[in-house]
Amino acid sequence: MTDVILAITVLWGFIFIYAVMATMDFGAGFWSMLYIKSDKTNATNIANKYLSPTWEVTNVFIVAVVVAIYSFFPSAAYTLGTVLLIPGSIILLLLAIRSGFLVFSHIVSDYEKPLTYISGITGFLIPAILILVLPITHGGFVDNVNGVEQLMLGSVLTSPHALSFVLFAVSSTLFLSSLLLADFSKVAKDKHAYEIYRRDALILGPVSLLSALLIMITMRYEAFWLFNGMMDYLFWLVVSAAMFVVTGIALIIPGKNGWTGLPRLGVVSAFIQYALASYAYGRAHLPYIIYPNVTIQNGFTDPASFRALFISYIVGFIILFPGFVYFWRLFMKDERYIKNEH
Amino acid sequence: MGDVVIARSLFGTTMGFHIIFATLGVGIPLMILIAELMYQKTNNRDYAIMAKRWTKAKAVLLGVAIPTGTIAGVQLSLLWPGFMEVIGKVMALPFQIEIYAFFVEALFISIYVYAADRISPWMRILSVTLVTIGAAASAVLITNVHAFEGTPAGFRIENGEIVDVDPWAAFFNPSFVVTAGHVAVSAFMTGAFVIASVAAYKMLRNRGNKRIFQFHRKALMMGLIVGGIFSFMTALNGHESAQQLHQFQPEKLAAAEGLFKTQSHAPLAIGGFTDRETQEVKWGLEIPWALSFLADDRFDTVVVGLNDFPEEYWPPLFVHTLFNGMVGIGSFLILLSFLGFLWSKILKRPTFPTWLMWLFVAGGPLAMLAIEFGWIFACTGRQPWVIYRVMLTADAVTGNQNLALLFFAFAAIYVLLGIAVVLVLRYYFKRHPLEDEWKESDSTTNGIHA
Ligand code: HDD
Ligand code: HEM
Ligand code: HEM
Numbered sequence: 051m052t053d054v055i056l057a058i059t060v061l062w063g064f065i066f067i068y069a070v071m072a073t074m075d076f077g078a079g080f081w082s083m084l085y086i087k088s089d090k091t092n093a094t095n096i097a098n099k100y101l102s103p104t105w106e107v108t109n110v111f112i113v114a115v116v117v118a119i120y121s122f123f124p125s126a127a128y129t130l131g132t133v134l135l136i137p138g139s140i141i142l143l144l145l146a147i148r149s150g151f152l153v154f155s156h157i158v159s160d161y162e163k164p165l166t167y168i169s170g171i172t173g174f175l176i177p178a179i180l181i182l183v184l185p186i187t188h189g190g191f192v193d194n195v196n197g198v199e200q201l202m203l204g205s206v207l208t209s210p211h212a213l214s215f216v217l218f219a220v221s222s223t224l225f226l227s228s229l230l231l232a233d234f235s236k237v238a239k240d241k242h243a244y245e246i247y248r249r250d251a252l253i254l255g256p257v258s259l260l261s262a263l264l265i266m267i268t269m270r271y272e273a274f275w276l277f278n279g280m281m282d283y284l285f286w287l288v289v290s291a292a293m294f295v296v297t298g299i300a301l302i303i304p305g306k307n308g309w310t311g312l313p314r315l316g317v318v319s320a321f322i323q324y325a326l327a328s329y330a331y332g333r334a335h336l337p338y339i340i341y342p343n344v345t346i347q348n349g350f351t352d353p354a355s356f357r358a359l360f361i362s363y364i365v366g367f368i369i370l371f372p373g374f375v376y377f378w379r380l381f382m383k384d385e386r387y388i389k390n391e392h
Numbered sequence: 393m394g395d396v397v398i399a400r401s402l403f404g405t406t407m408g409f410h411i412i413f414a415t416l417g418v419g420i421p422l423m424i425l426i427a428e429l430m431y432q433k434t435n436n437r438d439y440a441i442m443a444k445r446w447t448k449a450k451a452v453l454l455g456v457a458i459p460t461g462t463i464a465g466v467q468l469s470l471l472w473p474g475f476m477e478v479i480g481k482v483m484a485l486p487f488q489i490e491i492y493a494f495f496v497e498a499l500f501i502s503i504y505v506y507a508a509d510r511i512s513p514w515m516r517i518l519s520v521t522l523v524t525i526g527a528a529a530s531a532v533l534i535t536n537v538h539a540f541e542g543t544p545a546g547f548r549i550e551n552g553e554i555v556d557v558d559p560w561a562a563f564f565n566p567s568f569v570v571t572a573g574h575v576a577v578s579a580f581m582t583g584a585f586v587i588a589s590v591a592a593y594k595m596l597r598n599r600g601n602k603r604i605f606q607f608h609r610k611a612l613m614m615g616l617i618v619g620g621i622f623s624f625m626t627a628l629n630g631h632e633s634a635q636q637l638h639q640f641q642p643e644k645l646a647a648a649e650g651l652f653k654t655q656s657h658a659p660l661a662i663g664g665f666t667d668r669e670t671q672e673v674k675w676g677l678e679i680p681w682a683l684s685f686l687a688d689d690r691f692d693t694v695v696v697g698l699n700d701f702p703e704e705y706w707p708p709l710f711v712h713t714l715f716n717g718m719v720g721i722g723s724f725l726i727l728l729s730f731l732g733f734l735w736s737k738i739l740k741r742p743t744f745p746t747w748l749m750w751l752f753v754a755g756g757p758l759a760m761l762a763i764e765f766g767w768i769f770a771c772t773g774r775q776p777w778v779i780y781r782v783m784l785t786a787d788a789v790t791g792n793q794n795l796a797l798l799f800f801a802f803a804a805i806y807v808l809l810g811i812a813v814v815l816v817l818r819y820y821f822k823r824h825p826l827e828d829e830w831k832e833s834d835s836t837t838n839g840i841h842a
Contacts, residue, residue: 103502109458110494113465117487120469124480131469131476135792138470143805146459150809153455154816157448159823198791352481352557359488359559366492373499380507387507 053356054346057122060363062332064118066325068111070226072180075101075108076173077227079152083170085246086163093243096235098156099388103381105152121359126339126349133192133201133340134183141179148172174220181219185212188273189341211268218265221258222324225251229297229320233313238388241309248311252301259294262327275341279334286330293323396786398795399471402802403464404771408764409806410464413457415763418531418576419583420450421524426614428517438607441829443520445821446587451505452816456809463802471795474788475778481554482547483540483562490533497526531579532572536563538770539571543640544779567636574629578766581622582759585725588615589756592749604826612752613736619755620729627722631686638687641780642696644773647707648715649683650676651697658683658695663716666709671699673712707773714769721762725755 082097120127131138148169155165185191186206193200206212232247269277280287300316337345350356381387424446431439465487469476479487503511504519511519546562547554591611598604637645645651650666650673651658660683664676684693698706728751735741735748744752778785 103506106454106458106498106502107495109462110491110498113462113494114491116466116469117484117491120476120480121484121488122480124477127469127480128473128477131471131473132790132792135470135790135798136794138466139798139801142459142463142466143801145462146456146805146809149459150455150812153452154812157452157816157820160819200792351484352554352559354557355481355484355559358485362485362488362492366489370492370495370499373496377499377503380503380510384507384510386510 053353054350056360057350057356058332058336058346060360061115061118061122062328064111064115066328068108068115069328070321070324071104071108071111072177073223073226074230075105075227076148076177077223078231079148079170079173080224081227081231081247081250083166086166092240093231093235093246096231096238096240096243096247099238100231100234101152102156103377105149107377109149122351122356123339123344123346123349124351126344129192129199129340129344130183132199133186136201136203137179137182137186141176144172144176144179148176174223177219177223178216181215182206182212185209185215185273187335187338187340188269188276189338190272192340209268209272211265211272214261214264214268218258218261221254221261225254225258226320226324228254229301229313229316232301232311233317234382234388236309236313237383237385244309244313248301248313251316252298255294255298255301259291273341276334279336280330283330283333286326290323290326290330293319293326297323395793395795396789398799399789400785402795402799403467403471404768405799405803405806406460406464406467407767407771409810410457410460411763411767412760413453413460414531415579415582415760416453416586417450417457418524418527418579419581419586420446420453421520421527421583422580423583423587423614423618424450425517425520425524426618428513428520430614432513432517437833438610441607441826441833442611444829445824447505448820449817450501452813452820454501456813460806460809471790472778472788473790475783478554478779478783479537479540482557482559483537485559485563486533486536486540490530493526493529493533495526497523497530500526528576528579531575535572535575536565536568539567540565541777541779542571542644542770542774543567543636544782549782566640567633570629570632570636574626574633574766577622577625577629578759578763581619581626581725582756582763584615584619584622585759586615586756588612588619589753591615592752592755596746596749596753603830607826612732616729616732616752619725619759620733623722623725623729623759627719627726630719630722634686635688638693638695641774643698643701643705644707644711645687646696646698646701647709647711647773648769649673649695650709650712651683651695652699654694654697654700656684656692656694657681658687658693660686661712664712666712668709705776707775711769711773714765714772718762718765718769721758721765725759725762728752728755 078097078101082094082101085093085097119130151165151169151172155162155169158165186201188211191202191206191209191212193202228247228250232244232251235241235244235247266277266280269280296319297316300313300319301311303312304310305312337347339346339349351359424443427439427443427446431437431443468479500519500522504516504523508516540562543566544562545565546558546560548556588611591608594608595605595612598608634645634648637648647666649658650661650664652671657680659678659680661673661676661678664673666672667674681691683695684691687693687695731748732744732752735744774780776784776786778788
């Protein structure tokens, strides 16, 4: 593997991990808001149990993605930084409100509801805007005005392709998070919350698949080069769709002790589904980072820097791995934590 | 041209706001750690309660520290794409390693806060230790990028191309150790003085209630002792920072001191305002020969004056005031902690006079002010360069025109978050008075955190 491929693979890995963690994070925030009014269910508590310890760790991943972009592909970062000034700033503003009010809502019990609404809604908007980075890299939205690259925000917001990405981001966020929370509720042995999240996942799964189809259809018209590339990876896409079916089955087959479905299997198959699809997307996207001007080759960093960075990745991973395992054991597996009220 | 000013204002505002929370994010965990250790040593539950309450405050502050830090990191690319292109090629390591420090901090702060009742006391202490190390390391690493801006190393520019990149030489650029050390010790010092401030204020408010008074007195003494030690280290290390300016960025030192003529036996100017026309510091106090001695430990050291540099490369002259403010506050706080220590441990007085208490209350805000002065001095004093003698700030800025609106949007968010954080902290500690903690801890004896 050449250095460039190694770099883009690491970057892809980070983006994928962030995408999954962020959907869980923002989705859990949304569900916690949606069910806050009903006193009958524990669904909000379940969402908060997931959210409280994880949101900081999730946030580090977005920083890691940004840092990986500018350390591996500095020239791409130049163009992205210039073009994304407005959407990037909007995301940052939303993120500031979202994180701040998420923390505040847990501390100020008298105003928990309004604060949760603010963080839930801002968090819900973030993936919808964040995903726009992808269609922007497909080309056609950047204009050169007096030597300065400028984003044509109007064309982005009216492009069916970009809008289908928005739909996809929103529905996937809600789909994946409800799936995960269903699993989490099962660990907590909270049947009522489980049924709610299982139902939500069953509704949202098909919506997310339809929006993925919509992306492919509009891509054919707006980014033919990419569509062509993805057709080379049709096999991966088909397997990905098959995994979606597996998730669906996992949610409806009868399980033990009167619990319908095997949510853990559903989480795993959905994870594989998204991994395969984004692998196909990522491969087809190569060699372009931003079509048609920035490729992985012409945007690449200095080789000496790359080697030093790569060594730091390995060392960092070895140091951090036990910490992640310990964290996982304490919050995702320990029933004492998950079951306990507040 | 106008856009450079707006971009600088926007970035400076972001950093000025982030740094308040970041500094406390480095300083408070150290105090929590010390409180935890004191609890293990003395078995006095007051220390456990302190650790618990400071952790709550830290959790709230993190809610602002993390998003504003994320803004800072992303804004670097959005506002200064030219700068970040160079950083990406040469100086990416500290950013990358910083990510690991963030992870360490984020994982273990969650463990400390949400799993405290399920882990052993030593695991808890290990967790806070890792939080402290993670926070300090992230500060040290990001400061390294700032150090690199002042003393770039590890690359050359040939025909506009970056060549001969040596990332580790860039990482260990000449001012890294001293600058990063300064930021770390000044953050520990500030955290301690802020704790002492709050404690002193609470003592003034609760003179009648002996138990509350004693509780805060313990916190005050901890703050003063830790703050005293670290303010002394800050001053020593700050002196080294100044010597490095003499060596590597002489025009910055000249601007800091309002020195125009290159000379040996140069005088140190304290206070006053630098006048560009008459080339002197007006209304200041001059200590003969002192600057030469400070710059390189000898009275005959030749200190370079501003006149040796083209005027277009002069830093703004008001940095003199910022530098004086920082050093003045530093010296004052050393004295203050020393006085508090003397009063309590040598003279063995159980209470402090009211005027001294109010000075303690002022200590925390003053330390924070010194942090702001220090950063604005360091960043503004580097102007017009974003990378000293390599890249002009004006060449690094984004080509986008519509920054003014963004400036107001971000400023509004910072005001909103700033007000909210104060209200949230006040609300929480009003709702959870010390008495409740005692009641709770008298009825249960195990586990610190409810
Ligand atoms: C509580 C905060 C605080 C206190 C009391 C001091 N400093 Fe400081 N100083 C900082 C907080 C700080 C800082 C915020 O951390 C800076 C800004 C950038 C940096 O590297 O550290 C800084 C920068 C800074 C610089 C500029 C470095 C550069 O431009 O690269 C010098 C020369 C000094 N300091 C010197 C001193 C001296 C002689 C002090 C005597 C007591 C002092 N500082 C106290
Ligand atoms: C955290 C405390 C910091 C504060 C309060 C601060 C403050 C400022 C201010 C006020 C400016 C505008 C300067 C001017 O135009 O006169 C500025 C510029 C800048 N600072 Fe800092 N800064 C801080 C830390 C850093 C760090 C750690 C870095 C490096 C990673 C950094 C990099 C820059 C850059 C790139 C600019 C923009 C270009 C320039 O004006 O030189 N700053 N900062
Ligand atoms: C340009 C300068 C800076 C950038 C780009 C920056 C970036 C960041 C980022 C991205 C975060 C959030 C980390 C997360 O997601 O968990 C953060 C938080 C933090 N930063 Fe800054 N920072 C800067 C300056 C500083 C300085 C000068 C200090 C120390 C004096 C500092 C200390 C911290 C601390 C302690 C936190 C809080 C919590 C944490 O580490 O997660 N930062 N910063």
